[in-house]
Amino acid sequence: xxxxxxxxxxxxxxxxxxxxxxxxxxxxxxxxxxxxxxxxxxxxxxxxxxxxxxxxxxxxxxxxxxxxxxxxxxxxxxxxxxxxxxxxxxxxxxxxxxxxxxxxxxxxxxxxxxxxxxxxxxxxxxxxxxxxxxxxxxxxxxxxxxxxxxxxxxxxxxxxxxxxxxxxxxxxxxxxxxxxxxxxxxxxxxxxxxxxxxxxxxxxxxxxxxxxxxxxxxxxxxxxxxxxxxxxxxxxxxxxxxxxxxxxxxxxxxxxxxxxxxxxxxxxxxxxxxxxxxxxxxxxxxxxxxxxxxxxx
Amino acid sequence: xxxxxxxxxxxxxxxxxxxxxxxxxxxxxxxxxxxxxxxxxxxxxxxxxxxxxxxxxxxxxxxxxxxxxxxxxxxxxxxxxxxxxxxxxxxxxxxxxxxxxxxxxxxxxxxxxxxxxxxxxxxxxxxxxxxxxxxxxxxxxxxxxxxxxxxxxxxxxxxxxxxxxxxxxxxxxxxxxxxxxxxxxxxxxxxxxxxxxxxxxxxxxxxxxxxxxxxxxxxxxxxxxxxxxxxxxxxx
Numbered sequence: 063x064x065x066x067x068x069x070x071x072x073x074x075x076x077x078x079x080x081x082x083x084x085x086x087x088x089x090x091x092x093x094x095x096x097x098x099x100x101x102x103x104x105x106x107x108x109x110x111x112x113x114x115x116x117x118x119x120x121x122x123x124x125x126x127x128x129x130x131x132x133x134x135x136x137x138x139x140x141x142x143x144x145x146x147x148x149x150x151x152x153x154x155x156x157x158x159x160x161x162x163x164x165x166x167x168x169x170x171x172x173x174x175x176x177x178x179x180x181x182x183x184x185x186x187x188x189x190x191x192x193x194x195x196x197x198x199x200x201x202x203x204x205x206x207x208x209x210x211x212x213x214x215x216x217x218x219x220x221x222x223x224x225x226x227x228x229x230x231x232x233x234x235x236x237x238x239x240x241x242x243x244x245x246x247x248x249x250x251x252x253x254x255x256x257x258x259x260x261x262x263x264x265x266x267x268x269x270x271x272x273x274x275x276x277x278x279x280x281x282x283x284x285x286x287x288x289x290x291x292x293x294x295x296x297x298x299x300x301x302x303x304x305x306x307x308x309x310x311x312x313x314x315x316x317x318x319x320x321x322x323x324x325x326x327x328x329x330x331x332x333x334x335x336x337x338x339x340x341x342x343x344x345x346x347x348x349x350x351x352x353x354x355x356x357x358x359x
Numbered sequence: 360x361x362x363x364x365x366x367x368x369x370x371x372x373x374x375x376x377x378x379x380x381x382x383x384x385x386x387x388x389x390x391x392x393x394x395x396x397x398x399x400x401x402x403x404x405x406x407x408x409x410x411x412x413x414x415x416x417x418x419x420x421x422x423x424x425x426x427x428x429x430x431x432x433x434x435x436x437x438x439x440x441x442x443x444x445x446x447x448x449x450x451x452x453x454x455x456x457x458x459x460x461x462x463x464x465x466x467x468x469x470x471x472x473x474x475x476x477x478x479x480x481x482x483x484x485x486x487x488x489x490x491x492x493x494x495x496x497x498x499x500x501x502x503x504x505x506x507x508x509x510x511x512x513x514x515x516x517x518x519x520x521x522x523x524x525x526x527x528x529x530x531x532x533x534x535x536x537x538x539x540x541x542x543x544x545x546x547x548x549x550x551x552x553x554x555x556x557x558x559x560x561x562x563x564x565x566x567x568x569x570x571x572x573x574x575x576x577x578x579x580x581x582x583x584x585x586x587x588x589x590x591x592x593x594x595x
Contacts, residue, residue, distance in 0.1 A: 237454060253431075
């Protein structure tokens with residue numbers, strides 16, 4: 063055992079570091095999807111495109127300012143706001159028009175996915191574009207050096223999650239969101255403007271995905287097809303954690319993120335995805351509502 | 360005054376209420392009786408804007424409530440205690456009550472007043488409301504509506520599923536509200552208690568308002584009770 067640790071300890075540490083960064087980012091993206099489902103009861107297939115738009119807007123900000131730090135800061139503010147605006151527009155003119163009907167919204171958000179993807183292809187082009195990290199430094203561990211920016215990504219994602227938690231627990235908007243999630247009809251009888259709450263939730267969900275896109279793009283490149291993988295992973299996380307559960311989403315993101323990091327380092331990234339999918343199947347069989355989801359009678 | 364003027368309401372294509380008219384005055388308890396499916400709960404939901412009113416109007420003083428969106432109606436001072444309590448079960452008792460306070464920016468004094476009616480809730484404030492007993496949940500549901508500072512309170516079967524001592528507490532609370540000049544529109548299955556606290560009784564059948572009476576008259580002649588509720592006799 064001790065010889066295994068001596069031999070593989072540094073690799074395991076690297077896997078845990080990478081897994082933690084992945085987990086925080088995944089939690090940020092999946093939380094948006096989970097909130098939208100929890101409060102609005104719709105499955106937003108276009109959620110990954112909001113992530114992609116965050117990354118693409120980040121590239122534009124970088125291109126505009128020609129400075130990695132200023133570009134990053136500009137994108138950090140503007141990308142979630144712009145994507146939130148697009149989400150509000152989509153809510154008002156698509157989802158509300160079809161009265162948030164569960165099946166119809168799946169079809170509508172598939173359409174939204176293709177519209178956003180195609181427009182991005184037209185404006186941004188087909189090639190992947192790199193965005194420089196706003197800060198570049200390495201943290202030297204005894205066995206290897208590690209990207210300081212990746213730890214900043216994890217830290218800022220954690221701040222984002224904390225912000226959402228505070229919003230939900232401490233603010234009037236959060237109280238109204240939770241009340242709407244639990245009983246839409248009774249929320250109305252307590253003065254909650256549920257249409258505005260829906261728009262706010264959809265904007266928040268989109269904004270969180272866009273924020274993740276801004277944070278991640280210096281680690282990978284921006285391209286118009288990059289929304290698919292985070293969408294699938296988010297679904298895995300949200301199903302495991304329990305649809306609509308914030309706590310479940312964060313716990314599941316860590317299960318998937320850390321296991322992905324370890325399996326990817328010691329075996330193969332593809333195996334990590336396979337096992338994650340298998341885990342989803344097991345959860346669906348053993349506890350269909352997810353680890354922290356409400357049981358449906 | 361809460362005035363319902365010849366309203367018809369429907370769920371999708373099903374017409375449930377037909378040409379219903381009634382008035383509730385401040386400080387008055389109006390008992391609404393009828394068999395299951397008579398349209399009592401639909402009438403309360405229509406007032407709250409939860410069911411489409413396709414004819415007639417609902418107004419309170421100078422405000423036409425039936426022209427407002429559902430979330431604007433409680434801001435005019437209409438509280439609703441729904442059937443089955445329907446608390447926000449994952450929210451704490453305190454958060455449920457806060458939902459009521461936020462409707463009209465009520466002060467802490469209002470909260471104190473509501474809690475004074477149900478002192479046991481003071482010890483439950485941080486507890487998730489879904490974990491309370493049925494009786495305590497009914498107290499929260501009523502206190503939550505009272506935090507709106509309602510001029511009128513709509514109560515839909517508040518005694519449903521409660522033990523006798525708790526039912527008595529609910530009726531005592533209704534009497535206290537009457538003394539506070541709150542108008543109450545009460546839908547109930549407990550006939551005896553309803554007759555005791557109500558100033559007037561309205562009977563509904565098949566979506567129509569059939570008859571109005573007063574509790575004393577019903578004590579002498581219980582025939583409408585037998586006709587519209589299926590109660591052959593009642594204890595006076």
